[in-house]
Amino acid sequence: MATLLKLFPTCTWTGRLAHLSRKGWAQSRSGRLLPCFPASQRCASTTSYLTVEMDDNTGVAVVTMKSPPVNSLSLDFLTEFSISIEKLEMDRKCRGVILTSGLPKVFSAGLDIMEMYGKGPEHCAEFWRAVQEMWLKLYGSNMITIAAVNGSSPAGGCLMAMACDYRIMADNPKYSIGLNETLLGIVAPFWFKDTMMNTIGFRATELALQLGLLHNAPNALRVGLVDELVPEKEVLSAASTAISKWLAIPDHARQITKSMMRKPTIDRLLSHRDQDINNFVSFITKDSIQKSLQVYMERLKQRKT
Numbered sequence: 001m002a003t004l005l006k007l008f009p010t011c012t013w014t015g016r017l018a019h020l021s022r023k024g025w026a027q028s029r030s031g032r033l034l035p036c037f038p039a040s041q042r043c044a045s046t047t048s049y050l051t052v053e054m055d056d057n058t059g060v061a062v063v064t065m066k067s068p069p070v071n072s073l074s075l076d077f078l079t080e081f082s083i084s085i086e087k088l089e090m091d092r093k094c095r096g097v098i099l100t101s102g103l104p105k106v107f108s109a110g111l112d113i114m115e116m117y118g119k120g121p122e123h124c125a126e127f128w129r130a131v132q133e134m135w136l137k138l139y140g141s142n143m144i145t146i147a148a149v150n151g152s153s154p155a156g157g158c159l160m161a162m163a164c165d166y167r168i169m170a171d172n173p174k175y176s177i178g179l180n181e182t183l184l185g186i187v188a189p190f191w192f193k194d195t196m197m198n199t200i201g202f203r204a205t206e207l208a209l210q211l212g213l214l215h216n217a218p219n220a221l222r223v224g225l226v227d228e229l230v231p232e233k234e235v236l237s238a239a240s241t242a243i244s245k246w247l248a249i250p251d252h253a254r255q256i257t258k259s260m261m262r263k264p265t266i267d268r269l270l271s272h273r274d275q276d277i278n279n280f281v282s283f284i285t286k287d288s289i290q291k292s293l294q295v296y297m298e299r300l301k302q303r304k305t
């Protein structure tokens with residue numbers, strides 16, 4: 001068992017682990033003793049904010065976000081997220097990802113406002129690059145990506161869900177999803193806007209962005225922001241059912257098609273990446289914008305009292 005943990009320090013293997021400590025070892029060509037797992041073995045790795053459970057049998061990884069209280073996207077969270085997606089991308093066994101939340105009522109509260117409030121230009125630039133990276137990794141993924149939206153998902157949380165190939169949301173009218181940036185006195189950048197336009201079309205995006213609309217679950221389905229509503233307890237199982245349909249499509253054909261659809265939007269950010277960071281930094285560090293963020297955060301906290 002100790003050898004097993006040494007070989008896979010970041011992985012906890014579920015299933016018949018004790019059994020493997022005695023049986024189930026195979027010798028490699030170089031003579032090393034390697035564990036030999038049954039076909040249905042699952043591997044779970046946990047980082048500070050994420051749990052990644054890979055099922056070798058299906059080729060599907062479930063990525064569960066767990067950064068209390070609301071899965072806000074801090075610099076550290078985003079960094080971990082991008083690394084985890086990159087690792088799965090490089091894992092030849094992994095063909096699909098289900099992204100979900102391990103917290104009640106919230107998928108993700110979007111960008112961590114405290115990363116944009118009272119911070120200097122260098123920090124803001126580093127933070128924004130991490131936001132771009134998260135979107136580039138997810139929107140440009142070769143894997144099948146399904147968002148199992150089991151709670152509210154404003155702003156950056158909505159961006160994350162939209163970056164996936166398919167969205168299943170809990171049928172709870174209390175949960176909402178949308179790009180509500182204007183309500184904070186800030187502006188959704190062009191690639192947030194493009195992602196939404198690619199998802200729900202020009203007119204619906206124009207309305208949603210200007211009004212900062214947060215759609216409740218039934219409205220989100222009506223405008224096409226999500227693809228399915230299911231009872232809250234069934235979000236994850238519905239995502240598994242949905243992904244099995246996608247897995248039946250040959251990867252190379254699906255991947256080329258996905259790239260054909262998404263590449264122009266991705267290239268637009270890639271060719272303006274530094275300019276986009278500069279725009280963000282000069283916009284977010286303005287006194288008037290900082291004031292808007294402060295007022296918004298105060299209102300958020302006052303809702304409780």
Ligand SMILES: CC/C=C\C/C=C\CCCC/C=C/C(=O)SCCNC(=O)CCNC(=O)[C@H](O)C(C)(C)COP(=O)(O)OP(=O)(O)OC[C@H]1O[C@@H](n2cnc3c(N)ncnc32)[C@H](O)[C@@H]1OP(=O)(O)O
Pocket residue numbers: 069070072105106108109110111112113114152154155156157180181184186187188189279280283284297300301304
């Ligand atoms: C020209 C243009 C050029 C360039 C572009 C420039 C810049 C702009 C681009 C910026 C794009 C921004 C994207 C974003 O994602 S901004 C974030 C938007 N998010 C929100 O508005 C969500 C706010 N939160 C909520 O609505 C609720 O918290 C939520 C998610 C519905 C959950 O509700 P509930 O369960 O009741 O939880 P609480 O509200 O009580 O929250 C608990 C706790 O968390 C704090 N919190 C909530 N959201 C955030 C957040 N996004 N960041 C940081 N902290 C957050 C909240 O204040 C509470 O804290 P407390 O200390 O009181 O416990």
